Amino acid sequence: MTTSGSSARAYLSIGEVLSQLRPEFPDTTISKLRFLESEGLVEPERTPAGYRKYSPEDVARLRYVLAAQRDQYLPLRVIREHLQAIDRGAPGADGDRPDQRALVANDALPAAGDFSRPEVDVRLSRSDLLARTGITDAQLKQIENYGLVSARGAGWYDADGLAVAETVVRMAEFGLEPRHLRGYKTAADREVGLFEQVVAPVARQRGPEAKARAEEIVRELAALSLRLHTALVQARLRGSLGG
Numbered sequence: 001m002t003t004s005g006s007s008a009r010a011y012l013s014i015g016e017v018l019s020q021l022r023p024e025f026p027d028t029t030i031s032k033l034r035f036l037e038s039e040g041l042v043e044p045e046r047t048p049a050g051y052r053k054y055s056p057e058d059v060a061r062l063r064y065v066l067a068a069q070r071d072q073y074l075p076l077r078v079i080r081e082h083l084q085a086i087d088r089g090a091p092g093a094d095g096d097r098p099d100q101r102a103l104v105a106n107d108a109l110p111a112a113g114d115f116s117r118p119e120v121d122v123r124l125s126r127s128d129l130l131a132r133t134g135i136t137d138a139q140l141k142q143i144e145n146y147g148l149v150s151a152r153g154a155g156w157y158d159a160d161g162l163a164v165a166e167t168v169v170r171m172a173e174f175g176l177e178p179r180h181l182r183g184y185k186t187a188a189d190r191e192v193g194l195f196e197q198v199v200a201p202v203a204r205q206r207g208p209e210a211k212a213r214a215e216e217i218v219r220e221l222a223a224l225s226l227r228l229h230t231a232l233v234q235a236r237l238r239g240s241l242g243g
Contacts, residue, residue, distance in 0.1 A: 011045070011053035020059060025066045031208035033062065035216075038209045039076050041065050041083065075220045122159040129157045133165040142178035143168055147185050195221045 012020070014030055021028050036042055037052075042061050044052040054062075061083065068074045068082070130137060143149050149164045151157055157165075168178060195218050203214040 011055055012059065014044075014052045014054070017054045017059055017062065021062060021066065024063070025070065028066060031212050035209040035212035036062065036065055036076075039080070039213070041076065041080060073223070076216065122162055123156045124158075124162060125156060126151070129162065129165055133162065133169055135165045135169050139168060139172065139178055140165065143181070146178060146182045148178070148181060191222075191225055195225075 014033055017033065018028060018030055033042075037044065042054075042058050042065070044054045044058050047053055064083070065076075065079055068079045069076075074082075124132065126140070129135070130140065140149075143164065144151075148168070149157070149161045151161075168181065171181070198221065199214045199217050202210055202217060
C-alpha cells in the first residue's frame with residue numbers, strides 16, 4: 001500500500017503543475033497547459049475519471065517548452081521537432097541543430113512574444129502624448145486622419161499610439177511627412193486580413209485551447225511577416241545602393 005501511495009503522489013494534477021511552473025513562468029495558465037497538450041507537446045496520463053495526471057517527466061517537458069518560447073522565441077512547430085529529436089535520443093536541440101531554429105530568434109527583430117499585449121498598458125492624454133513624443137498637434141491630427149493612430153475610450157492613447165507617434169517624429173527628421181506613411185497603414189490592414197483568414201478555422205472552434213492556439217498563430221505570423229518585410233527592404237537597398 002505504501003508503494004502504491006508513493007507512486008500515486010509522483011503524479012501531479014494540472015493545478016499542482018501550474019503552481020510549480022508559475023514562479024518561473026508567471027504568464028502560464030491552465031488554458032495554456034491544455035493548449036500545449038492539444039498541440040502534442042506533452043501527453044499526461046488520465047485517471048479513470050478523466051482527470052489529467054502529470055509525471056515529473058511531463059513537468060520537465062513543459063518547463064522546456066515554456067523556456068524555449070520565452071528565451072528563444074521558438075514557434076511550437078520547432079519546439080515539437082526538438083522534443084521529437086530528444087525522444088529519439090538525438091543530440092540536444094539547443095546548439096546541435098541550428099537548422100531547426102526559428103526564423104525569428106536571437107536577433108534585433110521583434111519575435112512572437114513581443115506581439116502580446118503588455119500587462120500594464122500606457123494611458124496618455126493628448127497633451128501628454130504631444131509632450132512625451134515631440135509630435136506636433138498638426139502631425140497628430142494628420143496621422144489620425146490617415147488612420148495610423150486613434151484615441152481610445154475617453155480620448156487617451158495607448159502603447160501602440162505612443163509607438164506610432166514616436167516613429168512618425170523620427171521619420172519626419174528625414175523629411176517624411178504623415179501623408180507619405182499612409183501606405184504602411186494599408187499594408188498593415190492587408191496583413192491583418194491575411195492572418196485572419198489563416199486563423200479563422202481555429203478561432204471558430206470553442207474552448208480556451210482554441211483561443212490560445214489562435215493567439216499563438218497570429219503572434220508567430222506577425223513576427224515572420226516583419227522578418228520578411230525587413231529581408232525584402234534589405235535586398236532592395238543592397239540593389240539600389242550597389243551593395
